[in-house]
Amino acid sequence: GIDPNFDSNREKVGEEELEELRSSASQTEFGEGVDVWGPVEPPEKLGIHGTHVAVDYDLCVADGACLENCPVDVFTWVETPDHPESERKVEPTREDQCIDCMLCVDICPVDAIDVDGS
Template sequence: MGIDPNFRTARQVVEEHEGHKVYGPVEAPKTLGIHGTIVGVDFDICNADGSCITACPVNVFQWFDTPGHPVSEKKADPINEQACIFCMACVNVCPVAAIDVKPP
């Protein structure tokens, strides 16, 4: 199914993590929400494939451990989303469509 492209308006910001917003709901470890606003990553469907980390030319992502999550125990966290150049490489390579990129 992929990330909801309307998450920025359809979901509420419930916390901040590593300098970016987290859109809920969040009920760790099973439900982790969507991390980031410019580069949103749905932590609940991210399967830690790593292709976005490899594809990104400006190092937007970093691994974040999520022990106990049913899909994968690490996620590609958009900790450097401000560096995004909107090339869409991460969106194009994500096998589960967990990433949505939108300029501010």
């Protein structure tokens, strides 16, 4: 599953790598203002997206239960063509709205989500 200490074990990626990420995604844009924690090497390695609500893009298999069940609609789909696990991922676009219910953390079949360092 996702490393709950990602914010100390990984580096936040800069604007240049963010641009590279954005151009690797089609149709939908990555959330503005959502931090990404590297390493990032599109299209195979896409990093961890978000800080309070963090999604490991390299683990996510696009199950969708998080997005369908979040009571405050934190997540939006992003297309990720050619990623080995799945061709779309959930971006924690409205992570500032999270009410820490932990539903997404508990429901994800591959343990790809961490909320508030839990």
